[in-house]
Amino acid sequence: MAPSTGRNFPAKLTKQVVLCSLIAAFGGLMFGYDIGISGGVTSIDDFLLEFFPSVYEKKHRAKENNYCKYDNQLLQLFTSSLYLAAVVCSWAAAFCCKKFGRKRTMQMAAAFFLVGVVLNAASVNLYMLIAGRICLGAGIGFGNQAVPLFISEIASAQYRGGLNVCFQMLITIGILIANVVNYFTSNIHPYGWRISLGGAGFPAIFLGLGSLLIVETPSSLIERGKTEEGIKALKTTRGVEDVQKEYEEIVKATETANKIKHPFRNLIMKRSSWPQLFCGTILQVFQQFTGINIIMFYAPVLFQTMGLGADASLLSAVVTGSINSVSTLVAVFGVDKFGRRKLLIQAAVQMLISQVFVGAILKQHLKTTNAIPMPYAYLTVFLICVFVMGFAWSWGPLGWLIPSEIFPLETRPAGFFFAVSSNMICTFIIAQAFLTMLCQMRSGIFFFFAAWIVVMGSFAVFLLPETKGVPIDEMNEQVWKKHWFWHRFIKPEDEQQAKC
Numbered sequence: 001m002a003p004s005t006g007r008n009f010p011a012k013l014t015k016q017v018v019l020c021s022l023i024a025a026f027g028g029l030m031f032g033y034d035i036g037i038s039g040g041v042t043s044i045d046d047f048l049l050e051f052f053p054s055v056y057e058k059k060h061r062a063k064e065n066n067y068c069k070y071d072n073q074l075l076q077l078f079t080s081s082l083y084l085a086a087v088v089c090s091w092a093a094a095f096c097c098k099k100f101g102r103k104r105t106m107q108m109a110a111a112f113f114l115v116g117v118v119l120n121a122a123s124v125n126l127y128m129l130i131a132g133r134i135c136l137g138a139g140i141g142f143g144n145q146a147v148p149l150f151i152s153e154i155a156s157a158q159y160r161g162g163l164n165v166c167f168q169m170l171i172t173i174g175i176l177i178a179n180v181v182n183y184f185t186s187n188i189h190p191y192g193w194r195i196s197l198g199g200a201g202f203p204a205i206f207l208g209l210g211s212l213l214i215v216e217t218p219s220s221l222i223e224r225g226k227t228e229e230g231i232k233a234l235k236t237t238r239g240v241e242d243v244q245k246e247y248e249e250i251v252k253a254t255e256t257a258n259k260i261k262h263p264f265r266n267l268i269m270k271r272s273s274w275p276q277l278f279c280g281t282i283l284q285v286f287q288q289f290t291g292i293n294i295i296m297f298y299a300p301v302l303f304q305t306m307g308l309g310a311d312a313s314l315l316s317a318v319v320t321g322s323i324n325s326v327s328t329l330v331a332v333f334g335v336d337k338f339g340r341r342k343l344l345i346q347a348a349v350q351m352l353i354s355q356v357f358v359g360a361i362l363k364q365h366l367k368t369t370n371a372i373p374m375p376y377a378y379l380t381v382f383l384i385c386v387f388v389m390g391f392a393w394s395w396g397p398l399g400w401l402i403p404s405e406i407f408p409l410e411t412r413p414a415g416f417f418f419a420v421s422s423n424m425i426c427t428f429i430i431a432q433a434f435l436t437m438l439c440q441m442r443s444g445i446f447f448f449f450a451a452w453i454v455v456m457g458s459f460a461v462f463l464l465p466e467t468k469g470v471p472i473d474e475m476n477e478q479v480w481k482k483h484w485f486w487h488r489f490i491k492p493e494d495e496q497q498a499k500c
């Protein structure tokens, strides 16, 4: 018997949907592997010697202030150039998603990424390294745009949350694999870092080959006039024959979508799109301003700052990475059960407490060049794990899930573009600024992020609607029109007005 809640359409969890979602989620593995690798290689001496000799020298200068030894704009550009490229490319990817479908866009992602991997692993100078990062960024921009949309559309409402979280799940597994790879390759001299960077090819090959096997989403097929294929895809992905009602909803959404020639303009100008636009974008901004990436990119650097040795630092990054992956499982199984808001609010409290304690310990014990006493260093690693745990079952996965499910079909790729690109921009800002911020603000950086967590927690309490179990093409009716605050934006006259 197919489960059904509220006005849900009948559907079963089919093997095809699970398999397609998992294959698509390899886009997350690409992204995650890269995140983990960047942090690791920037603390490996052979890599620094080859491309950033001044950082190498500063790192080994005995008197250098711990907080500042990695502060170097070029080194930060290595990490962050990828995100700039990803922003630009996710805009192009939004067009490709609409015109060529989600599946083709994923294949483009894999192709760009592979070129980047080859350039990076074979780099002989900084230019090649940065050019490689830009291609990787293009791959990530295309992948991050297409994959969450693909999963949210291919899954029925009852299972959408859990399946979509697989994307973040694979991001975390990618980060973890990268941390482990870095741990071993850092001892392979002098080319271990090439193995680290080259390893990124595996997830891209998986995504590229895997995407040849998957089906296109019913919404995308119907939107592009492939009605017969769309109905067929609807039947196979839902695992039921009676798909008439859902088909009619998609056709209705498609008709509205086809009237809109400029989805980007429509989204910005039309008042009734603002709630989704605001919530989708701000969730991604908040996701980054939890401060998660100071840990993901720079955990080894951060732990070395606290005085742990090089190996202990890389190993601690492996520990935080494992906790990140395992805790994301809570979201896979919990998000369609507990709902989105409960997870976000609970985790905000947990993350706030750990940030404040980490800040307090570092303020007390890491004043100048000295390392902090070992028990406190380990307590800090523990608190960071508590923080990562909270992030992993909430703001991490839901930052992708909610924006991919709240926009109506006509503005979905365009709306999701704003969400993806705000993630990339904020990741860029944090990647670029963190080492300087650490150098300037010292332990204050943890209080800075704690303040953001207070703001985002309040947002989840007061402004974010619950979207659990609502069919994706019914959000306007069931969510926005009924919300205590946002309903005032969704007036029928607005819907008539801006058919730009």
Ligand SMILES: OC[C@H]1O[C@](O)(CO)[C@@H](O)[C@@H]1O
Residues within 6 Å of the ligand: 035, 168, 171, 172, 175, 287, 292, 293, 296, 324, 396, 397, 399, 427
């Ligand atoms: O799991 C942590 C990782 O997840 C992301 O927030 C993406 O959702 C990354 O920016 C971060 O490095």
